Amino acid sequence: MSEFQVKSDAVDVDAIMRQIRARVQEKRGADYTETEVQELAKVKLEQFLDPKGVRSDLVAQFRKHRTVTSAPPNYEFEDSTIYETHRGLLRTIRRVLNPLLKLFFNPNRISGALHIQSKVNNDSHQRFLRREDMDALYYELIHNLALEVTRLGIEVHNMKMRVESVSSRVDFDERRGRALEQVVQYKPARSGSQRPPAPRPQTAAAPTSPSTSTEPLSTAAATDTSEAVTSGVSGDSPVSEADGERRRRRRRRRRRPGQTRDEQVTDEQVTGEQVAAPHAVNAPSVSDIGDGPVQGGATVDSPADVGSDEK
Amino acid sequence: MKIAIVVQRYGAEINGGAELHARYIAERLSRHTSVEVLTTCAKDYLTWKNEWPAGEETIHGIKVRRFPVSRPRNTDDFGRRSLQVFDRQHSLADELAWLDSEGPRSPALIRHIGRVRDEFDFFLFFSARYYHAWHGVRAVADKAILVPTVERDPAVGLSLFGTALRGARALMYNSYEERALIQNVSQNQAVPSVVVGVGSAIPDRTQPWRFRKKFKVKRPFAIYIGRIDENKGCPALFEYFINYAANYPRGLDLVLLGNAVIPVPKHPRIRALGFVSDEDKFDALAAADLLVMPSPYESLSMVALEAWALGKPILVNGACDVLRGQTLRANGGLSYDTFEEFAETLYCLEASGPIGAILGRQGRDFFRKHYAWPVIERKYLDMFDRLKREPSARNAEAWPGWWARRQRTLPPARQIVDAVPSGPVRR
Incomplete structure (x- = not known):
């Protein structure tokens, strides 16, 4: 959501609305109205389709040039058509004299041909009308497709912008992550004689020790070396100490994602140097934090201890 | 005379x-x-x-x-x-x-x-x-x-x-x-x-907690008061609000007071309480973060004035000239035309938001100056x-x-x- 700059006790609704609209505009990327989409569609189609003489305002052009085709004159031709007349007497005479006519030529064939032609005319006109209706639909369809393609183009453009923005954020997060990793100072690896033994969790003596209390992780991590040493001394066995040491070594040997063996070796050397540095003694290692609550510089792996932390 | x-x-x-x-x-x-x-x-x-x-x-x-x-x-x-x-x-x-x-x-x-x-x-x-x-x-x-x-x-x-x-x-x-x-x-x-x-007949004292207790309303909410009708722009309000609720799970709820002429959508964050007494109405208004007026046709919204009298900002439909004009003159609320604006303005007017309280105060000053x-x-x-x-x-x-x-x-x-x-x- 947006944040607004409110500089005084009084706010101007107009200014706020302008900020909101700008914010909405920014969120939506290029914000096009329906008219603007139509305009863009025209431009794009003119660019791509002009060589073929197709216009983007297809429907408008179609409607402009469309004329309603009237039916061409046709005729009905039946057997009796050649004898038809409005005078009844004449029609009778023609019928009476029909056999005489047939002596000279066969009018039935002519009547049949003209009858068929009349039907053909009718059929083709009907087909032409259907074709015209279909044409309208096709024009409409192409027009709508053109619009949709334009709309999709715009949307793809917006999506690209959004992907770019997201990827830049991811990059930034990665960089920040790396920077944070570098900032964290690793706990020194002490030599066996110098390093105090880790406290044994949930021993009979543990509840009496203030170091095993329900102190938050960060607070526990921040306790100074002397406290760490004190709390770590009590009730620790050589077996657990050796285990902890091995675990820590294993963790240190683990490579970070994307890290080469050479880089790891260099890191280990650096860590070794840090161990020697007296100021780095206090801080817990990242791996320690990851494993469980830190108490006096040692890790507590026991679920019971974790449970006591959650109290 | x-x-x-x-x-x-x-x-x-x-x-x-x-x-x-x-x-x-x-x-x-x-x-x-x-x-x-x-x-x-x-x-x-x-x-x-x-x-x-x-x-x-x-x-x-x-x-x-x-x-x-x-x-x-x-x-x-x-x-x-x-x-x-x-x-x-x-x-x-x-x-x-x-x-x-x-x-x-x-x-x-x-x-x-x-x-x-x-x-x-x-x-x-x-x-x-x-x-x-x-x-x-x-x-x-x-x-x-x-x-x-x-x-x-x-x-x-x-x-x-x-x-x-x-x-x-x-x-x-x-x-x-x-x-x-x-x-x-x-x-x-x-x-x-x-x-x-x-x-308007504004009570001297309101008891927002009484309303919350009586109707078991716990979360912060925006309120609509009036007939729940198509002419009042309620269908668009429901559509926008459901969309808003999906996008902002920690946002405001919507409480509706008034007789329903059209069905109210069943949604966990929309509460239709029907017709209530004036006492409940003013308590509800006092408990709300803001008043929503989705109506596109109004000659004067009395409930908007009541909201201002109680120091609440209003959110109005930008299609209604009168309501928009009033909010601009009073500097006591915001308007929306699209869903995006609806969501943004609703956020701005939340009681915990950046300007809701200021707009409510300005609305109250406007009410006292012009509508007392x-x-x-x-x-x-x-x-x-x-x-x-x-x-x-x-x-x-x-x-x-x-x-x-x-x-x-x-x-x-x-x-x-x-x-x-x-x-x-x-x-």
Whole structure:
């Protein structure tokens, strides 16, 4: 959501609305109205389709040039058509004299041909009308497709912008992550004689020790070396100490994602140097934090201890 | 001084619209002058059926005289006639027939106004679009003060209203947008007028916690108060809110107060509490983060004023010029046109948001300055004094003859209203 700059006790609704609209505009990327989409569609189609003489305002052009085709004159031709007349007497005479006519030529064939032609005319006109209706639909369809393609183009453009923005954020997060990793100072690896033994969790003596209390992780991590040493001394066995040491070594040997063996070796050397540095003694290692609550510089792996932390 | 207030319906049970406005004004003016209400026996604004007995009664100390409606509204006939005059070329006779069809048709009320015209100094007509106001203004033009309460709907474009709006002695507008609309349509700039509006009966103390406890409302919420109706823009509000709720799970809930004419969507963050008492309403308003007014048609939103009185910001539909204009002038709320704006503005107006409290405070200052009862009463009394001092100089407009009234030469009313420039008035 947006944040607004409110500089005084009084706010101007107009200014706020302008900020909101700008914010909405920014969120939506290029914000096009329906008219603007139509305009863009025209431009794009003119660019791509002009060589073929197709216009983007297809429907408008179609409607402009469309004329309603009237039916061409046709005729009905039946057997009796050649004898038809409005005078009844004449029609009778023609019928009476029909056999005489047939002596000279066969009018039935002519009547049949003209009858068929009349039907053909009718059929083709009907087909032409259907074709015209279909044409309208096709024009409409192409027009709508053109619009949709334009709309999709715009949307793809917006999506690209959004992907770019997201990827830049991811990059930034990665960089920040790396920077944070570098900032964290690793706990020194002490030599066996110098390093105090880790406290044994949930021993009979543990509840009496203030170091095993329900102190938050960060607070526990921040306790100074002397406290760490004190709390770590009590009730620790050589077996657990050796285990902890091995675990820590294993963790240190683990490579970070994307890290080469050479880089790891260099890191280990650096860590070794840090161990020697007296100021780095206090801080817990990242791996320690990851494993469980830190108490006096040692890790507590026991679920019971974790449970006591959650109290 | 003796004032008659003429309104289409009147009763303590009617709690909204021009009728409530009229009742508030009657009760307030009765502190300064003698007031009598002239109205119909109708209770339902859709049918205008006679439900209250004709005759006299007293409501909250005000003498009310009721007259029967001669025939209830025939909705089919009214719909047909509306189509005729709003969307087609028509005649003045068609418009008069539309007015009769709209109702509440009460010739007895109009006759009574003509009979008692000398007993009153002024007649205050509410709602210009109804039968009683148009015929009443024509009956006592030199004493008629019109409170139009019109919205931007096609009825304003009917030419017959022009005669009433130009013929009244004075006009009391609800908002600057209403005045601009009416002056554009009827060219009645010469008529004395003032933008007044109306105050509200705001309780001295509210108990937001009582509302929360009674209705088990725990989360922060936006409130809508009024009829839950399509005309009030509620479907769009529901659509936007459901979308908002999906996008902002920690955002506000929506509480609806009022009778539901359309179904309310079942949603865990929408609570429809139905019609509630005034006490609950004000407690709810005090408990809310903001008031939402999604209606695209309003001449004046009393509930918006009530929200400001309690220091709550409002969120209004940007399509309604009046509400948008009011929020701009008051600096007491925001408006939205699209869903994105709805979501952003809703966030801004949350009580914990950056500007909700400031806008609410500014709204309260605006209410106190312009809509406090002493201010409203003073504007009415000043107008009465002014009209008493200045004698009516205008002559009544000549009424077209029988043949002219039947000539279908008038343009569709909708076309006239659409041609009037829209937008809020910034002062």
